[in-house]
Amino acid sequence: MNSATGNLANKIKTSLGRRRFLQASAAAGGGLMINFSWGVAPTGAGDAAAGMVPDQPFELNAYLLIASSGEITAMVPNPEFGQNLITSMPMILAEELDADWQSITAKQANYDARAYERQFTGGSQSIRRAWQSLRMAGASARHMLIQAAAQQWQVPAGEIIAKNSTLTHTKSDKQSSYGAMAAAASQMPTPDEVSLKDKSSFELIGKSRHNQEGQKIVTGQPLFGIDYQAEGMKIAMIEHPPAFGQTVESANLDEIKKMPGIVDAFIFESISPEQQKNYFDTNAFPRLIAIVGEKTWQVMKAKKALKPQWKNLPSRTETMNVFGREVSVTTPGGLENTTDHRKKMDRALASKLDTLREDGDVKSAFDSAETVIERTYHAPYLAHNTLEPMNFFAQINGDGVHVAGPLQAPVFIQDTLASRLSIAKEKVHIEFTRMGGGFGRRAYSHYLVEAAVIAKQVKAPVKLIYSREDDMTMGIYRPSYTVRIKAALDKDKKLVAYQVKGVGLSEHCVHENRFPAGAVDNYLAEAKAIDSNITTGAFRAPRSNFMASAEQSFLDELAEAAGVDPIDFRLALLDRAKNNPVGDNNDYDPARYAGVLKLVREKSGWDAMPGTTHKGVAAYFCHNSYAAQVITVKQGEGEPKVDKVYSALDCGIVVNKDSAINMVEGAVIDGIGNALFGEMTFTDGVPDKKNFDRYRIIRINEIPDNIDVHFVENSIDPTGLGEPPFPPVFPALANALYQLLGERQYLQPYAKRHQAS
Amino acid sequence: MPTYTVTINRQQRNIEADADTPLLWVLRDELQLVGTKFGCGIAQCGACTVHVNGSAVRSCSFPISAIGESKVTTIEGLSENGDHPVQQAWLEHDVAQCGYCQAGQIMSAAALLAQNANPDDAAINNAMSGNICRCGTYGRIKSAIKTAAKS
Numbered sequence: 001m002n003s004a005t006g007n008l009a010n011k012i013k014t015s016l017g018r019r020r021f022l023q024a025s026a027a028a029g030g031g032l033m034i035n036f037s038w039g040v041a042p043t044g045a046g047d048a049a050a051g052m053v054p055d056q057p058f059e060l061n062a063y064l065l066i067a068s069s070g071e072i073t074a075m076v077p078n079p080e081f082g083q084n085l086i087t088s089m090p091m092i093l094a095e096e097l098d099a100d101w102q103s104i105t106a107k108q109a110n111y112d113a114r115a116y117e118r119q120f121t122g123g124s125q126s127i128r129r130a131w132q133s134l135r136m137a138g139a140s141a142r143h144m145l146i147q148a149a150a151q152q153w154q155v156p157a158g159e160i161i162a163k164n165s166t167l168t169h170t171k172s173d174k175q176s177s178y179g180a181m182a183a184a185a186s187q188m189p190t191p192d193e194v195s196l197k198d199k200s201s202f203e204l205i206g207k208s209r210h211n212q213e214g215q216k217i218v219t220g221q222p223l224f225g226i227d228y229q230a231e232g233m234k235i236a237m238i239e240h241p242p243a244f245g246q247t248v249e250s251a252n253l254d255e256i257k258k259m260p261g262i263v264d265a266f267i268f269e270s271i272s273p274e275q276q277k278n279y280f281d282t283n284a285f286p287r288l289i290a291i292v293g294e295k296t297w298q299v300m301k302a303k304k305a306l307k308p309q310w311k312n313l314p315s316r317t318e319t320m321n322v323f324g325r326e327v328s329v330t331t332p333g334g335l336e337n338t339t340d341h342r343k344k345m346d347r348a349l350a351s352k353l354d355t356l357r358e359d360g361d362v363k364s365a366f367d368s369a370e371t372v373i374e375r376t377y378h379a380p381y382l383a384h385n386t387l388e389p390m391n392f393f394a395q396i397n398g399d400g401v402h403v404a405g406p407l408q409a410p411v412f413i414q415d416t417l418a419s420r421l422s423i424a425k426e427k428v429h430i431e432f433t434r435m436g437g438g439f440g441r442r443a444y445s446h447y448l449v450e451a452a453v454i455a456k457q458v459k460a461p462v463k464l465i466y467s468r469e470d471d472m473t474m475g476i477y478r479p480s481y482t483v484r485i486k487a488a489l490d491k492d493k494k495l496v497a498y499q500v501k502g503v504g505l506s507e508h509c510v511h512e513n514r515f516p517a518g519a520v521d522n523y524l525a526e527a528k529a530i531d532s533n534i535t536t537g538a539f540r541a542p543r544s545n546f547m548a549s550a551e552q553s554f555l556d557e558l559a560e561a562a563g564v565d566p567i568d569f570r571l572a573l574l575d576r577a578k579n580n581p582v583g584d585n586n587d588y589d590p591a592r593y594a595g596v597l598k599l600v601r602e603k604s605g606w607d608a609m610p611g612t613t614h615k616g617v618a619a620y621f622c623h624n625s626y627a628a629q630v631i632t633v634k635q636g637e638g639e640p641k642v643d644k645v646y647s648a649l650d651c652g653i654v655v656n657k658d659s660a661i662n663m664v665e666g667a668v669i670d671g672i673g674n675a676l677f678g679e680m681t682f683t684d685g686v687p688d689k690k691n692f693d694r695y696r697i698i699r700i701n702e703i704p705d706n707i708d709v710h711f712v713e714n715s716i717d718p719t720g721l722g723e724p725p726f727p728p729v730f731p732a733l734a735n736a737l738y739q740l741l742g743e744r745q746y747l748q749p750y751a752k753r754h755q756a757s
Numbered sequence: 758m759p760t761y762t763v764t765i766n767r768q769q770r771n772i773e774a775d776a777d778t779p780l781l782w783v784l785r786d787e788l789q790l791v792g793t794k795f796g797c798g799i800a801q802c803g804a805c806t807v808h809v810n811g812s813a814v815r816s817c818s819f820p821i822s823a824i825g826e827s828k829v830t831t832i833e834g835l836s837e838n839g840d841h842p843v844q845q846a847w848l849e850h851d852v853a854q855c856g857y858c859q860a861g862q863i864m865s866a867a868a869l870l871a872q873n874a875n876p877d878d879a880a881i882n883n884a885m886s887g888n889i890c891r892c893g894t895y896g897r898i899k900s901a902i903k904t905a906a907k908s
């Protein structure tokens with residue numbers, strides 16, 4: 001069945017949009033890749049790392065190296081933070097290469113904009129955006145192996161079968177392993193076009209494969225940035241002002257410098273005031289105190305002995321380069337409080353907002369409505385709390401710099417670092433380590449620049465480590481939002497008008513073209529961002545992570561007011577959006593949206609659940625994928641307890657099934673934890689929580705008894721999975737809690753008001 | 758600076774460190790045993806869990822001066838070939854996402870199973886609730902502990 005051409009379809013030009021990939025491979029083709037990125041395990045090329053290196057690897061392209069032994073190295077271009085790209089990306093390569101999975105070893109690539117595209121981990125797009133490149137890389141290498149065999153055996157390429165890392169020509173009884181043909185293949189020209197497999201013939205994609213780094217993880221190998229070691233390396237820590245709105249004035253640096261093991265202590269600017277800022281350079285504390293020493297504990301003790309003076313900052317306006325657009329950003333002075341934030345957002349909601357979209361005549365529809373329901377939802381700031389605190393290694397090498405550690409967005413920070421150190425962009429070498437969590441936080445890698453500036457100052461390689469307190473109190477939080485939604489039902493209990501108003505610090509969370517836009521004749525979306533000096537940024541499913549809970553909790557109330565089952569209520573709206581959409585700019589596919597609702601209804605046994613079950617449902621579309629959650633809750637000891645969760649996802653083709661299930665399970669638990677407990681508050685600019693003693697994270701005794709994950713099976717190219725399952729967890733839980741407690745949930749975190757006093 | 762003789766992973770090591778240095782930083786900075794992770798520094802997250810005389814201990818809050826004759830085991834020394842039943846179960850269930858907390862989780866689980874060969878859910882919750890997993894792999898951790906208990 002699996003012949004050289006029998007399962008192939010979709011002939012595509014490899015040069016289209018992939019010129020860099022081919023040029024890179026052509027340039028290096030045939031070369032023994034001795035100097036490729038081997039031995040970059042954080043402690044350097046130790047025995048364990050050396051053992052993984054295949055002998056004589058030939059680079060067939062930037063993604064694939066095949067050694068004469070048959071060992072295949074699959075380069076993973078995107079940074080890994082637990083989404084298991086380190087396994088799923090090689091699976092895609094191996095599928096098109098028809099390689100024996102057992103012979104594949106995954107290697108995290110370093111940052112190389114010439115060889116790879118979009119080495120950015122965020123937006124649930126790593127697989128989505130690399131899908132075609134990876135398939136093409138696998139198929140091109142396969143093609144080159146076949147061409148080499150055809151030339152060597154003097155037989156038509158079309159008669160050669162490539163399968164399981166073996167090339168076979170039956171008529172002439174010729175056979176070769178990929179390894180034996182690798183050297184010859186690397187001399188073949190890269191093809192102008194290759195054929196990709198028909199998706200129905202995938203043999204690896206869609207199956208489950210164990211984590212390529214599993215063994216290293218369970219034996220404590222040095223995979224993470226914080227584990228990085230280098231000859232002569234010093235340890236650095238920073239101290240930042242306790243309050244947002246403050247900066248460093250002075251400190252007892254001479255005293256600190258005399259402490260045991262301390263090499264240096266100084267005040268520095270991570271980003272100079274005159275420097276052009278990029279989007280991910282958001283940072284409340286560019287001026288910091290650095291302490292550098294030999295050992296971490298000595299530096300920690302010196303940090304405790306600091307007696308700094310802080311001063312309050314005035315209001316300021318600066319420009320920021322937001323993906324090529326000059327944007328003016330105002331940072332107000334003053335020390336902010338959570339109670340004031342709430343008032344500010346309420347005042348903003350009562351004022352004129354920016355209109356984002358309007359369909360029909362909302363005012364008339366409300367004036368003539370039978371029933372009008374209006375509700376206000378509030379979201380607190382959230383800290384990311386990656387378990388590995390922010391850290392980075394930096395070493396100045398002549399006119400260049402080598403940095404290594406955990407980061408999501410190398411493309412942006414490379415510019416910033418080059419500009420800060422006044423060196424050429426090409427001289428910034430970024431090495432990826434495995435990340436101990438990211439959730440958006442590590443897209444803002446100011447800590448990388450801090451490490452480099454400190455390394456330059458002390459003229460030594462430096463590993464900067466944040467304490468947990470530094471990590472939790474330095475900002476880049478999920479913004480605090482308030483959303484007010486108003487809807488009108490006519491006398492037949494049909495939804496005739498829908499108005500959403502959203503405000504937030506320092507961004508709002510309204511997506512004006514998302515559901516239920518398109519399903520309601522009269523629709524109005526308005527929003528406004530409020531300036532704050534508390535820095536915010538992307539947090540797993542930005543904006544969606546709160547908008548879903550407001551909108552889907554609200555729809556639950558509407559369904560109840562209409563006397564309709566909440567799933568039926570949503571399906572009717574989606575039906576409307578599908579058959580007779582309002583407006584032509586709706587950014588979701590109503591059929592796929594309905595698909596996950598129907599799947600979760602079936603798998604959860606929604607319709608057959610006893611009346612005594614306290615259940616909630618929600619569905620949401622974000623980051624190109626569709627997710628629905630059904631959650632059941634029961635009364636626990638003092639607090640409500642989540643009982644069971646049923647998840648239905650439509651993310652197109654699933655690459656690594658078990659790994660995808662793991663990610664959804666994690667998103668469910670993360671969602672429940674943040675919905676029940678997640679909250680950061682401020683008193684006079686100071687974060688009220690500094691460590692896990694006060695910032696409550698969900699723990700093992702608080703998880704659901706069961707999480708049942710299902711995927712819609714289709715042949716759509718992968719559309720992303722890291723974020724989509726997360727947002728609908730919050731409202732599904734809120735709706736279930738309403739069933740249990742008889743109270744709607746308008747304020748997060750939900751557990752706060754249900755704790756036994 | 759005082760000197761300590763410590764038995765770590767069945768080997769005697771001489772260490773020079775301030776008396777208040779947490780065991781965590783002795784392991785990571787002096788012995789390059791970096792499998793034991795820094796998470797919070799106040800014994801709230803469990804990323805730094807090691808065994809001291811077989812019991813799960815948060816090494817970030819355990820001063821080296823308190824070590825005495827105690828025997829310390831870290832993730833690197835849990836098994837000779839990385840094949841402790843708990844490690845094998847972790848691989849079988851593909852527990853890890855980011856993986857940062859897992860060494861601490863495994864050490865807590867191994868200490869639990871050494872004392873209670875067949876823990877029920879309540880015993881697992883009790884022994885494991887000091888270990889945070891920010892990725893939310895708790896369900897797989899539970900399943901893996903049950904698998905390890907059977908082997």
